[in-house]
Amino acid sequence: YGIYSxxxxxxxxxxxxxxxxxxxxTAYGMYFCYYQNYTSSYGAKGPMYIANNEIIISNNSTAYGxxxxxxxxxxxxxxxxxxxxxxxxxxxxxxxxxxxSSSYKxxxxxxxxxxxxxxxxxxxxxxxxxxxxxxxxxxxYNNYYKPSGTAYYGSSSYSSLSSWQSAYSQDLNxxxxxxxxxxxxxxxxxxxxxLCPVLSYVPKD
Numbered sequence: 001y002g003i004y005s006x007x008x009x010x011x012x013x014x015x016x017x018x019x020x021x022x023x024x025x026t027a028y029g030m031y032f033c034y035y036q037n038y039t040s041s042y043g044a045k046g047p048m049y050i051a052n053n054e055i056i057i058s059n060n061s062t063a064y065g066x067x068x069x070x071x072x073x074x075x076x077x078x079x080x081x082x083x084x085x086x087x088x089x090x091x092x093x094x095x096x097x098x099x100x101s102s103s104y105k106x107x108x109x110x111x112x113x114x115x116x117x118x119x120x121x122x123x124x125x126x127x128x129x130x131x132x133x134x135x136x137x138x139x140x141y142n143n144y145y146k147p148s149g150t151a152y153y154g155s156s157s158y159s160s161l162s163s164w165q166s167a168y169s170q171d172l173n174x175x176x177x178x179x180x181x182x183x184x185x186x187x188x189x190x191x192x193x194x195l196c197p198v199l200s201y202v203p204k205d
Contacts, residue, residue: 029055098127
């Protein structure tokens with residue numbers, strides 16, 4: 001685990017972290033579980049602000065860039081401008097989320113997910129397909145890329161970005177662009193096709 005956040009946390013801001021994992025076991029860049037920033041009665045002033053984090057995983061087993069397992073143990077999580085790169089030879093999950101209530105909506109904007117695996121890659125994966133609609137989360141302006149093999153968006157039912165977009169009206173304006181990185185970090189070479197709206201609440205991308 002790069003960052004492991006378990007029960008009833010009230011982390012207001014989680015930003016500008018650089019996480020790199022190299023191992024032979026299952027790897028999690030960021031792991032969230034159970035009542036993350038649940039309500040003000042727990043002391044949380046709002047959703048957890050998760051922005052501008054860089055996650056790099058290289059392993060020989062299952063890998064998760066961002067893993068959320070909240071489900072009915074409601075959490076409030078917002079993901080902005082995070083960069084995820086996974087290189088392995090087995091199943092890879094870019095962002096795995098589990099929204100559960102329309103009162104605790106998730107937001108995923110302007111994230112960049114690259115899965116370098118010849119096996120199955122879930123660029124975006126839901127803990128339950130029942131909560132993939134705009135009633136439970138807002139997802140748009142992201143970039144997803146997998147150079148080879150089978151890639152799924154949303155769930156195993158959607159093998160293309162266009163079919164996932166049509167089914168749930170999610171990921172509008174999102175793209176499939178091979179990003180040009182300034183090695184060895186995930187800083188992008190300016191690319192016109194990856195321009196996205198500036199977010200006033202993310203002062204620096």
